[in-house]
Amino acid sequence: MGKKLTSRSEDYSKWYNELVVKADLAENSGVRGCMVIKPYGFAIWEKMQAQLDKMFKETGHENAYFPLFIPKSYLSKEASHVEGFAKECAVVTHYRLKNAEDGSGIVVDEDAKLEEELIVRPTSETIIWDTYRRWIQSYRDLPLLINQWANVVRWEMRTRLFLRTAEFLWQEGHTAHATRQEAVEEAQQMMHVYAEFAEEHMAVPVIKGTKTESERFAGAEETYCIEALMQDGKALQAGTSHFLGQNFAKAFDVKFATKEGKQEHVWATSWGVSTRLMGALVMTHSDDNGLVLPPKLAPIQVVIVPIYKGLEQLDVISEKVDSLVKELRSKGISVKYDKRDTHKPGFKFNEYELKGVPVRLAIGQRDLENGTYEVARRDTLEKESIKAEDIVGKIVSLMDEIQENIYKKALDYRKAHITKVDSYDEFKEVIEGKGGFVLAHWDGTAETEDKIKEETKATIRCILLNAEKEEGKCMVTGKPSMQRVLFAKAY
Numbered sequence: 001m002g003k004k005l006t007s008r009s010e011d012y013s014k015w016y017n018e019l020v021v022k023a024d025l026a027e028n029s030g031v032r033g034c035m036v037i038k039p040y041g042f043a044i045w046e047k048m049q050a051q052l053d054k055m056f057k058e059t060g061h062e063n064a065y066f067p068l069f070i071p072k073s074y075l076s077k078e079a080s081h082v083e084g085f086a087k088e089c090a091v092v093t094h095y096r097l098k099n100a101e102d103g104s105g106i107v108v109d110e111d112a113k114l115e116e117e118l119i120v121r122p123t124s125e126t127i128i129w130d131t132y133r134r135w136i137q138s139y140r141d142l143p144l145l146i147n148q149w150a151n152v153v154r155w156e157m158r159t160r161l162f163l164r165t166a167e168f169l170w171q172e173g174h175t176a177h178a179t180r181q182e183a184v185e186e187a188q189q190m191m192h193v194y195a196e197f198a199e200e201h202m203a204v205p206v207i208k209g210t211k212t213e214s215e216r217f218a219g220a221e222e223t224y225c226i227e228a229l230m231q232d233g234k235a236l237q238a239g240t241s242h243f244l245g246q247n248f249a250k251a252f253d254v255k256f257a258t259k260e261g262k263q264e265h266v267w268a269t270s271w272g273v274s275t276r277l278m279g280a281l282v283m284t285h286s287d288d289n290g291l292v293l294p295p296k297l298a299p300i301q302v303v304i305v306p307i308y309k310g311l312e313q314l315d316v317i318s319e320k321v322d323s324l325v326k327e328l329r330s331k332g333i334s335v336k337y338d339k340r341d342t343h344k345p346g347f348k349f350n351e352y353e354l355k356g357v358p359v360r361l362a363i364g365q366r367d368l369e370n371g372t373y374e375v376a377r378r379d380t381l382e383k384e385s386i387k388a389e390d391i392v393g394k395i396v397s398l399m400d401e402i403q404e405n406i407y408k409k410a411l412d413y414r415k416a417h418i419t420k421v422d423s424y425d426e427f428k429e430v431i432e433g434k435g436g437f438v439l440a441h442w443d444g445t446a447e448t449e450d451k452i453k454e455e456t457k458a459t460i461r462c463i464l465l466n467a468e469k470e471e472g473k474c475m476v477t478g479k480p481s482m483q484r485v486l487f488a489k490a491y
Contacts, residue, residue: 005018005019005022005288005289005290006018007288008231008232008287008288012231012232013160015288016160016279016282016283017160017161019282019286019290019291020041020161020162020282021161022290022354023040023290023291023354023355023356024038024039024040024041024355025037025038025040025041025044025161025162025278025282025291026038026041026161026162026278027161028161031166031167032166033155033156033157033159033165033166033167034165034166034167035161035162035165035167037169037275040299040355041278043299044278044281044293044297044298044299045169045275045278047296047297047298047299048197048201048202048277048278048297049149049171051197051201051296051297052171052193052197052273053147053149053171055193055196055197056147056171056173056193059145059189059190059193060145061145061146061147061173061175062145062146062147063146063147063148063149064146064147064148065148065149065150066124066127066128066131066148066150067121067127068120068121068150068151069092069118069119069120069121070118070119070120070121070124070126070127071116071117071118071119072091072116072117072118072119073116074119074126074127074130075089075119075126077126077251077252078125078126078219078247078248078251080218080219080247081125081126081218081219081247081248082218083218084217084218084219085122085123085154085218087155088122088154088155088156089119089120089122089154089155090119090120090153090155090166091117091118091119091120092114092117092118092119092120093113093114093117094108094109094110094112094113094114095112095114096108096109096111096112097109120153121150121152121153122152122153122154123152123172123270123272124148124150124152124172124174125174125219125244125248125270126248126252128146128148128174129174129248129249129251129252129254129268130252132144132174132176132252132254132266133252133253133254136176136254136255136256136266137256137257138256138257139178139256139257139258139259141256142176142177142178142256142266143175143176143177143178143182143186144175144176145173145175145186146173146174146175147171147172147173147174148171148172148173148174149169149170149171150169150170150171150172151167151168151169151170152167152168152170152172153166153167154166154168160279161279162275162276162278162279162282163236163276163279163491164276164491165275168274168275168276169274169275170272170273170274170275171272171273171274172270172271172272173190173269173270173271173272174268174269174270175268175269175270176249176254176266176267176268177266177267177268177269178256178258178264178266178267179267180245180267182267183243183244183245183267183268183269184222184243186269187222187224187241187242187243187269187271188224188241190224190241190269190271191208191224191225191226191239191240191241191271192208194206194226194238194239194241194271194273195208195226195239197273198226198228198238198239198277198280199407200296201294201296201297202277202280202281202284202294202297203284203285203294203296203403203404203406203407203410204228204238204280204281204284204285204407204410205228205229205407205410205411205414206226206227206228206238207226207227207228207437207461207462207464207486208224208225208226208462208464208465209224209225209227209461209462209463209464209465209467209486210222210223210224210225210462210463210465211223211224211225211240211460211462211463212446212449212460212463212485213446214446214449214450215459215460216242217240217242217270219242219244219247219248220242220243220244220245220247220270221243221244221245221247222242222243223240223241223242223243224240224241224242224243224465225237225238225239225240225241225461225462226238226239226240227437227461227462227486227488228280228284229284229410229413229414229417229436229437229488230280230283230284230491231283231284231413232283232435233417233434233435233436233488233489234435234488234489234490234491235437235461235488235489235490235491236276236279236280236283236490236491237276237461237490237491238273238276238277238280239271239272239273239277240271240272241269241270241271242269242270242271243268243269244267244268244269244270245267245268246265246266246267246268247268248268249265249266249267249268250265254266279491281293281294281297284410285356285379285406285409285410286356289353289354289381290353290354290355290356291354291355291356292356292378292379292406293355293356293357293358293378294358294402294403294406294407295358295359295398295399295400295402295403296399296403298334298356298357298358299334300334300335300336300352300355300357301333301334301335301357301358301359301399302328302333302334302335302336302357302358302359302360302361302395303335303336303337303338303348303352303357303359303360303361304321304324304325304335304336304337304338304360304361304362304363305338305345305348305349305352305360305361305362305363306318306321306337306338306339306345306362306363306364307345307362307363307364307365308364308365309365313365314339316368317363317364317368318337318339320363320368320388321337321363322337324388324391324392325337327392328392328395331392331396333395333396333399336357338352345362349362349376352378353378356378357378358377358378358379358398358399358402359375359376359377359378359395359398359399359402360375360376360378361373361374361375361376361391362374362376367385370385371387371388371389372385372386372387372388373385373386373388373391375391375394375395375398377398377402378402379402379405379406379409380405414436414437416436417434417435417436417437418436418437418438418439419434419436419437419438419439420438420439420440420484421438421439421440421475422440422441422472422473422475423475424475424476426475427440427452427456427458427475427487428455428456431456431457431458431487431488431489432456435488435489436488437461437486437487437488438458438486438487438488439484439485439486439487440475440484440485440487441472441473441474441475441481441483441484441485442460442474442475442476442481442484442485443474443476443477443479443480443481444481445477448474448476448477451476452476452487456489457489458487458488458489459487459488459489459490460485460486460487461486461487461488461490462485462486463483463485463486464483464484464485464486467483467484468483469482469483470482470483470484472484
């Protein structure tokens, strides 16, 4: 199986696009800007989804489902929210088709115009807060902690598989609280949940922070985020959590009776991650040979490939392998025994290397005689011969070793690509050359932020949480600054 991937150093963007398709993760569909997630890609997403869902439920959240369609009038109720999403909305105007009178095909039935247009959800705050008005009456109904797994549509003109598509899968949490403090703590908690998932399961190191006012979610008073660094030195926003204040509660008149009998508006949060995490996973760890998957998210953690001549030899190998497969599965390790006779071992080795399977075992006649297996690690491409009696223990330990190693490799890359600068000239030089994250002083104004973005294409990724106060001068204007912020070019 010839991989023939463009190398990362030659063209990182092309390498990514080729890898996503050749590794059977996803492909473009017949609908412009939309993707088909293939079974192997969806299996990774399912593992992400299962772990996140478990973490949400451990923090007291429940799943529900809300409509795909949102009446246009709902979006109008929160001014900054509608302004933030207006340019990305897909709008349903009619509800029926008919055959054209001239026989040219199917046309929209002009007599079937909707009384009010429906928006295909770009996010669900408005439809959910209209619902919460009926669900929340008193302090006894709070906090209300709801999550939804869904698809959303944001009409993108320039798309890339997983990273930016017109339709994508995600989860969106929407919570209501009695006090401002509770809502702020919820928004912060979910940012920490996302960071824990990214680091411990995706093996992707992230930086936590808050967005600047101009980069906040539309309708939010504060946006918390986690930022990851890809191998080409660009940042990727891996998750956001928003403190919405009382904006949506006031827009939809969601009030509750306090213990004292007063009527007050509730406090809100929303938070979400999407299939964009798939892009982060690919770009953080993979190499010129294909995917490199963390064992915790790999659909197949171990693949076993027999090397044989004739069915008789295969039967002997299969008998030995069957008991190993059962033992590994009993320890919660997903195993595939690939005894297809339609492909040669070399083809299979290439296939599983491309698909990022963490551990590959090979067993042939010599291994049978010696009582061994050949063990190959995907992360380091190292091979070694292991005694059959030690193989289970070795594989169990390799799951942790590989998970830790690819996290460390990504962390080392990030550490080497965080640069402090004091002058604007130095900033431009690093952004254009070395890339990565740049820590610099900023005067706190949107004007300076816009100027930097316009001139360098770099944005403020976040204002770091709990960052040390450090007096300095804005690299652009020379005005006083109390701390550095994190800049980067980003996806």
